[in-house]
Amino acid sequence: MHDEYRVAIDIGTTKVCTIITRKRADHRVEVTGLSLVPCNGMSKGMVADSAAVTSATRESVESAAVDAGVEVSSVYAGLTGSHVESKNRWANVPRTDGMRAVTDRDLTAAKKAAGAIDLSDDRRLLHVIPRSYALDGLHGVRNPLGMHTGELHVESHVITGSVSKITELHNAVSDAGVRVSSMVVEPVATADAVLTADEREEGAVLIDVGGGTSDIAVYHDGAVAHTAVIPVGGYQFTNDLSIAFSIDFDSAEQLKVEHGTAAPELAGMKEDITLYPHTMEQSLTITKREVGQVLKERTSELFRMILLKLEEPHLADIPTDRIVFTGGGAKLEGFLNIAKFIFQRKVRLATPRGIDGMPEGTNDPAYSAAAGIALWGIRNLPKENHVGDRKSSYVFEETVIGISSSNGALSRIRGWLPKREKETAGA
Ligand SMILES: Nc1ncnc2c1ncn2[C@@H]1O[C@H](COP(=O)(O)OP(=O)(O)OP(=O)(O)O)[C@@H](O)[C@H]1O
Ligand SMILES: [Mg+2]
Missing domain, CATH: 3.30.420.40 (ATPase, nucleotide binding domain)
Structure with missing residues (x-):
């Protein structure tokens, strides 16, 4: 049941925004939890103070989780900064058997061939997004599945980033107690939410x-x-x-x-x-x-x-x-x-579109990246479980909440305060 929940975190230069989404049976995506916590730990899209990023991430995830009534175990994290570079490149897709129909396997091989680029030690591949295919030299084919060809070439948009900048963000988020299942480059994610x-x-x-x-x-x-x-x-x-x-x-x-x-x-x-x-x-x-x-x-x-x-x-x-x-x-x-x-x-x-149930006041351009990260993940990444049942809850316990003095004698005032039970990780 939980594999339709995805959690997106946008760690911006001014705030951390967490959105918990659920894909409904009618395939619409709805927001079940959202939180925004101010954060000064980033500079120009990159980690400048990892402790501040971790603390704001922890607070934001927890607040969105309480909102949605779930426990968050994994997230997609947005990534930006001028270390992110991209280029379009053509690649030949190795195939055997001469002229035959293009299969799903060929498309997987196409992605692999497109991403087979020489990267220096400090660069990491982030996305390989196929744009079009050429079948025996015929360019501009968008979906070649089932079409017959001998040679297959793919043109892709390839995005890379600095290993150290990616690792810094990854660690700052994981230190908040959540697993980063994927990093999504923000410009492409945001496009999913606004165009x-x-x-x-x-x-x-x-x-x-x-x-x-x-x-x-x-x-x-x-x-x-x-x-x-x-x-x-x-x-x-x-x-x-x-x-x-x-x-x-x-x-x-x-x-x-x-x-x-x-x-x-x-x-x-x-x-x-x-x-x-x-x-x-x-x-x-x-x-x-x-x-x-x-x-x-x-x-x-x-x-x-x-x-x-x-x-x-x-x-x-x-x-x-x-x-x-x-x-x-x-x-x-x-x-x-x-x-x-x-x-x-x-x-x-533009404000975020294609996502239902944005709470009042959040239909705002500042939320586009977080909404886009969730939508991008749902549309492009393998299904996975990002949340579990919320086992922790708030119970009330009687405790001393003050002291009063009457007729020179001090007495304790007792009252009921919320206390969070020790959590057990959700399934
Ligand atoms: N009404 C407004 N007029 C002008 N600027 C505004 C207004 N409201 C917000 N801003 C500016 O928007 C910026 C924050 O935007 P946003 O939340 O999209 O950034 P971020 O995601 O934290 O940062 P980044 O994407 O660069 O890492 C701030 O600089 C703020 O001053
Ligand atoms: Mg932003």
Whole structure:
């Protein structure tokens, strides 16, 4: 029964998000537990403080598990950072018996052949995603199963990462007491949660603007054609405000979220904002337009970096006239206005789709990666059990909860407090 439950963890630069999902009999995927715990243990998508990541992961998993009424034993963990690299490559699939129908076995051999690349000791293969096949030189075949051919070639999107960066994240999550069953590269996972079938087919660029990274995935003909990670996200936007107005980071973050805009020309000239930064004795009054000027510059620079990442020869023939933004950083007011102007393409802001039962308030771009990791795992990885029955429960026990004094005599006040029973691991 439990093999239809999958648990996904997105360890972002600003938070750890755990989503527990269940695939129902009607094949829809529903959320049964969700939790978000702030975390400062990552920098630009990579582990900077493993103890902080472990502690936030433990808290987030436990809270989602209580929510879902299960015990979590294994998880899929999202992975990002500029150490993640990708390329498309063709491979010959070794076959015998001359002309014959393509079988499931050939497709497994195709994946193996596509992933047979020479990697240096510090690189690890993360994903081999077949894009198309060539049958006796006839290109562009998407599903060759059952078709007759002598030679079979496969074109795949191959993603690799740094062994040390992958191991650091793996260990930080396992130290929280859960087994990492697979690591899923975030740009491809997030695409599963936000792109429509039309966008994947006709061509679209997905950009997840997080706290410390902007993850890019380009789709066309139903498959991923390009992935890239830029080490810039909402953190840098806040940092710019902190430097420009000489205020502490937390005050700058509040200023950005409450009054920030990337399109200052749309803000009223005289819209004053009064700040009370922790580090200043006096208040500070600035205009929304001044705040917007700083944020507009950073937004434009990020978009120029994205354009550079899209200037790949193999993308020249791919229609990428739709850009789909997600991630908390893309919630900045005016973000889409500037995007439309700089990219000269259709743009939209996406929240997770294809998943039922997201709790109120979580239909938000910041949850796209976690939802995508779960969906990617369900669609692409072998069935496995991620949860067990929740054997632990909260019981109430009578205990001393205070002391009172009356007529000079001290007496104990007894009350009932929740106490967690010792856990026994679920099946
Ligand atoms: N309303 C808003 N306006 C502007 N920025 C916002 C808003 N809400 C959230 N953000 C920014 O979104 C960022 C966090 O987004 P998200 O939760 O997607 O990041 P993350 O997953 O933790 O990081 P990453 O994916 O880079 O590892 C923060 O920098 C935050 O300031
Ligand atoms: Mg993220």
